[in-house]
Amino acid sequence: MCQQTARKYKTSLITVVLFAMSLSVAASEYMPLRFEENWGSNCNKMTPKCWRITEETTLTLGADARVRAQGYWPLDFGIGNTMNSHRGDSYTLFRGLMHGDLRVGKHAQMFVQFGVYDESGRRGGAEITDQSNLDLQQGFLAWNGDRFSLRAGRQEVILGTSRLIAVREGPNIRLAFDGARASWKQGPYRIDALAFRPVFNKPEAFDDVTSKSQALYGLYATFAPKSIAPLKIDLYWLGYERDQGRFAAAQGREHRHSFGTRLFGSVKNWDWNLEAVFQIGHIGNQTIRAWTVASDTGFTFTALPWSPRPGLKADIASGDKKPDDGQLGTFNALYPNPTYFSEAALLAPGNIMDLQPSVTIKPVPTLTLILGWNFLWKHYKEDAVYTPPAPLVAILETIGTGRYIGDQIKLEGSYRPHPQWEIRAAAVHFNTGEALTQAGGRNVDFFMTSLAFRW
Template sequence: MAAVLAATAIFAAVLVALPAKALSADVDGTENSNVVPPKTTLLRYDEDYTYLRDPAKRTGAWWEPYKYIPLGFSDDAYLTLGLELRFREEAYRNFNWGELPVNQYQWYRMLPYADLHLGPNLRLFGQVLGAWVTDKETFGGIDATGIELLQGFADIKLPLASGTDLTLRGGRQLLSYGSERLISLRYGPNVLRSFDAALASINSSPLRVDALYARPVRNLVGSFNDRFDPERSLWSIYATGQLTKISSEPGLDLYYIGYRNAAAEFNQGRGDEERHTIGSRFFGAAEGWDWNFEGMAQFGHFGHGDVRAWSMASETGYRFAGATFSPRLGLRANIISGDRNPNDSTLETFNPLFPKGKYFGEIGLLGPYNLINAHPTLTLQLDKHWTLDLATVFYWRESLGDGIYGPGGDLVRPSDNSRSRYIGTQADIILGWQPAPWFGAALSYSVFVPGQFIRDTGASNSAHFVGVEAMLKF
């Protein structure tokens, strides 16, 4: 509890310390209209503030002194500091359709970081995670992990040719690729996912190729006790880039990802899993349209049998830029293979490896295993600071021989010989408010109405979810 009070006090102290001008909803920190600062990212280590070296490009925003602190001995030696503070409250009624009648709790998270550049080619990056939870009777490392090192790595950049660099990076780090369907930060829950990894990256704009070997960090309740998971490992070659040097042109990802889990568990049973994924993603935007299509195939072994799995994912949208509220209509659709026969040795359940948290919406009851879903969306820009997101999701089992899984891969409901395919219907609404680039808040509500499969296999009450959060980030 003392840690929670400390985190809350830090949040309040930062807000109090900000000048009154910065707290005004009419000030966005970009008084100089000719300067566009980089957007804050989830990784944080890919933000570039070197433009602040030129005093003429400074806007007077309150956060600028923290973003470029010159060290004096070189123009390329500087320090960048930043912080994220998040408070989030979540409440469920009938979690997992009645297995837990009521569950309401608060998450607290702080993410300070320091990015030290010792010349043009050497960089040290460190980020600390503080994560706590209150009023949750049963919780784990995804809810609260105390104080931990989230990221701590060194990288060196080696010029190979004109416009081409090789970056070598080693240490604990966040990894994010593509649409985060397979390798993600797990940003939505309270504790992000990091890896102890060695990475080599060749960047020759507009193409980047990464090769890496990593072990995921196992998050435990308590401070300074997170270590890499000895049972799981990841290795990959991932290429991404635009098809031309014009940044607005369509892009293409091609990748191979290897994965091993010595203690995997599926509807079929438990065993050693080695899985290889090959995939491609095609994405882009033009004339109001945007698209993101991805196909993945998996092979390998599970226990004494083979792995044969696949998935196809898509998202297509169109924004009516000239209409009131600039509405964007979208449709997401996924087909994710499940196991046909739990009694044979072949496993056909697709494994999303390390997917993003809250994969199918804020309520977070289902993960991307053995599913077919259709997910129409509508986004409205109500004014400069307010947004409204509406969505409905329809879920079916891809295979009747397999069960359904949670976001972390846990088996939520086994198949239990049910011949029903329809899982249920979900509706989401999110109201977002961002009065300044460095502060935002959101209110969300979701409901999941069970289908016949849920009614066949256990508790089947409609599940309700409410979430509210506030975040400061610079």
């Protein structure tokens, strides 16, 4: 199939998605993971997306579409020998998803979701996470019992605040895994056991493959007992393997265990989220001893106009101080949310310290604006600066450079005129510090707008 024909094919499929969604007459509760929605109670009403096949069987159809335009000036902080890095680049991403959710009785579920993705305008061609013909995004069988549930097949995964496991919303193709997830819950207690391998995208139709070089498994528990309300607790262990890890001070087969806890909740106008992770394991012939501590705390002035929320994020993700001591100290965030620091997704949480004061306002309930200023340093100047996508990539391996990475000012907004529609925009200006300028890095400007629709 020639490139022009493939592009027309993908554009036609995205048009079909948009047309199908235009048939919607009512909106219900939409979830970040579409398979968690249950429209069965609306099947007896005027809902064009749900059909009651039998008394015990329902079929729900749904779709998502997103157009996202963004640009970087320059690319990769201008580091590198390519002309594109110094010139910058802008491009547009197109995403179309359609799914079917079959429920049999109260507990059995079959969920299938297909996706088609296109990219226009990027110099040098599309990234691997941005373009693909029609392929299976998710497909699994599930048993959703009152206490026990099991989901087996291809699926998206979110754990906690997406600090370690996320769906990778910024790029065009969301991250999915092949494997199984078993859950037990009773009241405020929940325990999940999971065993997955990530899905690697390929550009042609129905050619995505399960990774044989990476694996993720572990346990994740959430506790919210009334005796310690409003405090909630997550405890988890995650095992991670990949055939080839690469850091400034080590490379080779990586086998890493992450032991973490998260304390979160809210009381009156205060909200907080504190997370700590300790990692052990080995990479090549070196042992791993790494860690991170992250926090996000805020206070909402509900009595004031626009309900301003001043907040502060403070994070440390360990780096490696002595490259030749046989021990790697660089934290690996596994499969994180790439937009953790800002929508520009310029840096990854490895060998980094940052402070980010911010203020969030809501001029109207459907409009949210965030203004933040993020200051970033290397944890150890002997280690590299790391960038997305996961797994970590070292963009600066000069030993002994400065510690200050830089600061970025961000303005992000989200507007929901209707539960099915979302308009988002972001502007980021990054001032490079000595850790980047000594390697030829330059200041970066980033702009993004997106329009998303759900049916």
